Amino acid sequence: MSSELKPFNRRLFLRGALATSLVPVAGVLAACASPGGDEPKGTSTNGAKSAENPFGLAANTEVDAVIFNGGYGYDYVTFAGGLAEAKHSGTKIKVQPSTEIAQELQPRFVGGNPPDLINNGGAGKISLSTIVDQLETLDDVLDATNYGGTKIADSLYPGVKLPGTFNGKFVALNYVMTVFSLWHSASLFEENGWTPPKTWAEAKDLGAKAKAKGKYLFVFGKEAANYYQWTMVDSAIKEGGHEVRLALENLAPKAWSHPAVQGVLKEIHDIVRAGYIVPGGAGTQFTAAQAKWSNDQQALLYSSGGWIENEMKKATKAGFRMTGVPVPTLSTSPALPFEALRAAAGEPFIVPAKGKSPAGGKEVLRAMLSNEAAANFSKTRLAPTIVKGTVPADGYGSTALVSQTKMLEAAGQHIFDFVSEGYYGMGADQLVLWNSFLAGDLDVAAMTKGLQSVSDKIANDSSIQKIKVS
Template sequence: MKQRKWLTTVAASVVAVSVLAGCGSNNDSKGASPSASANPSASSSASEGGKQFENMELNVAVFQGGYGREYWDSIADEFMKDYPGTKINITASPKIAELVRPKIVAGNPPDFMYVAGSDNMPIIDGLIKDKALLDLTDIFNEASEGAPLKDKILPGVLESRSSSPYGDGKVYLAPYNFDVMGLWYNKKLFDDKGIALPTTWDEFFALGATAKDNGRSLFTYQGLYPGYLEEMIVPAIFNVGGQEALDQFYNLDPEFWKSETFTKVWGFLDKIANEDNALMKGTIALNHTQAQTAFMQGKAMFIPNGTWFEDEMKDSPREEGFQFGFLGVPSFETGKPMMALTDVQRLVIPAKAKNPELAKEFLKYLYTEKGVKLNGEKAKGIMAVKGAPDLVKEFIPESTYNVYKAVDNGIVTVNGKFISVAKGSKYNPSDDIYKPISSLMNKQMTVAEYGDKLYGIFTNIQKELKENGAQE
């Protein structure tokens, strides 16, 4: 299941990033890929007997989710070898927030943190809101192979509010792994039958007859977790209304729910719900693994998911010859590019960290070629670094690699995060948006009724934000 959900984050954030532009290509990979020399300290430390810090011990806290903890143990070992005399203590847990919150409250936070997972993210939201994160801008401005380290990061990532939450160009959250999300299909079926992949929603729905001929429905999704539909909805919003519409959506503007963009985007969900054989029977009652297994067994043509899909379902039953294929999200108009949603994991150093200098050195070490490759080997992750997919190609499934290369070949990626609601609010924008979609899909609610419901919720959220601002 997605370890990164749900998007209940801080500060208005929209990243329309054409990521991986040239990433891993023959022209770029050699010059743009991270390398050991990207961190002069890392290479010199071994030859000069180790770089010395005032404090040689580093406390690291990481989320133990889909990426596991093996990478963090391994990279810590490598760092300690290259920096003799240093000691790195790793604390890893699926509920990392519960472990570090008391330390943060007491003014004694870990020196370095990787926090993800919906239950853990409020702690990062709080640190951002309290301006309690260390400014990391200098790290990315440092020269590396004749160019700043920031030039090795995927385009647009450091400029986004995911990394620069205050919109002032300063980086407080460093990028880690990133996922690409969209629609998936059985590549063998499409290849064997000569089925053309849809590039528009009209072409998508036109495959309904083909789906029936092949004994399956057109579409299914993780019914008990309708937030997976975000992977289609967010790119579709950008496809229809551009940056302005996406800003409205993520800034919780009530008028979004009265817009043409809303009507058009939610219209394809309504069509899936109402068109014959479009939605696989029983979908709404299925959890993520059940829906994904049904798809792999040939009960539906398409399902939304991300680059963790194949690894997550590696032991699940499937129809004979099944091959993972990634489509992206169709456009509403012929000629417009396919799109995909991305999500970038983030790394932070608390402002009150006891050892910020060693924490910075450790962060830089993650972006070396050794760090990027070890992450691919142990975590099966792709760091948000130019050339990373090619560096880790031997460690990841072919389908995963092909997803990133598909982005290279013209899929436009988009990302965003909701602004924070008022402190103590009963509203959760992600849940408020995606959970009612179940009522839409089982025909208990119309698109108009859904829009009215969300208009009311977003209006109340804006009132709370204004009142909260006045109190502050």
């Protein structure tokens, strides 16, 4: 060591290193968005209410909407905003896209200046249980009339309030009708003389047929392995009826040990063991995995929600007639029929009570629920909204959209939903388990134990506000 200055420099260096490492570590949460001393004041301005202006939107209001920019984009809200602006001259609707809702809006919630309308979607959504007390109830939106003069509540599918109602408070309006099912290419199945499986036994037969062709039954990706939890849970609910659903939703002890759940888990485990799942899923990015189904046709079936067509638009083989079918049943005499379906209004929109203009947020929702905006959404996004009668019979040329409408009609009264996973944010922990289970590293017993402990952790944590699902 020749230089005398070196040790000194190094010391400074080290201290800098220590300091810079500690600041972000401990300080970042506090530094970025700590509650200030000022009590946020409710600055909401209101005009007079009337039939034309049911929420009392003040003149010349600037409405601030933050929309999750995911599978459905955000410009459909801009479109609806345009309708609202035309209806209330002087009003300006500012629509901003975001891909990280929770991260971006957290400081605004703490500061007491949240936006007027939020589409709380994506992996980075706000866990609703933390903000449910700060939201406007949206009953008055459904009581208002739409831009065509019909009462909005009468223009919607039944049950759309349910997924947005927590402990009796209707706080989230879910805009898109989302169907959860298994998806396949009707054209590929026709070519090979295959039929979509109605029971797990048929699914295993189909797996053998696929293997003979050098293909697989299912494929999964590492960020979306828990999509197969939907398949599993839906099938178990159909087998055991609503008692299975309520036990899981209300975090009952031993809920995952119910015979129906165990039966379906075992069937899936058999499929894993038989090698009917594309190998390597736990190390594959999920859209790449999905492309193995939609583009390479390496796998026959994929478990997903109705957004799959839009999501894979650019990675779908030409002539791939994407079609959804309900998930298989365990036995031939399940408690709910094969046609029973998990379908719910998805894509929640919320109106924070402390925003500058909650009335403005509601007015944008009213515009979105107009026939014109809903038709625009279905046409451009190929997904049904909660507004009835806005999808024509040809589904704008989309086989997936047509099959969703058909499944909904066939299911009739047997439509159910599953909310606890999203409400408590359990998906991330369940995902880890599903990756291992589908890779064949966990057996049914270990999987059951894992899933149960995720539920129990929430159930036993007194700091988490629970909901009662019925």
